[in-house]
Amino acid sequence: MKTINVVAALIVHDGRIFATQRGYGEWKGWWEFPGGKVEPGEAPEDALVREIREELATEICVERYLTTIEWDYPTFHLSMRCYICSVVSGTLTLLEHEAASWLDREHLRSVQWLPADETIISEIETLL
Numbered sequence: 523m524k525t526i527n528v529v530a531a532l533i534v535h536d537g538r539i540f541a542t543q544r545g546y547g548e549w550k551g552w553w554e555f556p557g558g559k560v561e562p563g564e565a566p567e568d569a570l571v572r573e574i575r576e577e578l579a580t581e582i583c584v585e586r587y588l589t590t591i592e593w594d595y596p597t598f599h600l601s602m603r604c605y606i607c608s609v610v611s612g613t614l615t616l617l618e619h620e621a622a623s624w625l626d627r628e629h630l631r632s633v634q635w636l637p638a639d640e641t642i643i644s645e646i647e648t649l650l
Contacts, residue, residue: 525599529570530557530639531582531607533614537650538624541633542577545620553633555604556619566603577619580612589645593638600638606649626650 532555533540542556558573560566567584574582584605591602616622625633627650630643 523594523599524597525601527560527566528557528600528602529560529566529573530555530602530604531570531574531584532588532604532646532649533582533607533609534649535608535624538626539630539646539650540614541623541625542616542619543621543623543633544636545618549636551620551634552636554636554639557602560603567605570605570607574607577617578612579615579617581610582607583610589642591638591641593641595637602638604642 540556541553543553544550556574556577557570558577560569570584571582574580584607586606588604588606591600591604593600593602614622627647630647635643
């Protein structure tokens with residue numbers, strides 16, 4: 523099975539975390555933490571900064587590594603490195619996603635998460 527290496531930004535601010543809703547593909551309408559694929563030879567942290575700039579027109583600071591999620595989807599294996607991040611400059615502007623929301627602990631489970639992203643919701647609750 524093919525492995526896809528991605529990075530995810532857990533952007534935390536004032537007790538809330540930023541989540542985005544996919545606007546395309548097989549998983550359209552499902553929620554995820556923003557990020558994307560790591561290009562060959564690219565450091566994961568650099569990939570995350572690039573992806574957030576491309577998808578949300580925002581500069582972030584990658585503060586620390588949190589965890590790596592390994593998840594088997596029907597057609598590929600996902601290896602997703604997750605990082606705690608903060609906004610440095612810009613306004614989170616949706617360039618690829620359908621919707622976005624700042625979720626507090628009470629509302630964290632109110633959206634339909636992609637299966638891989640859902641695996642770290644309990645861990646995220648401790649951050650908020």
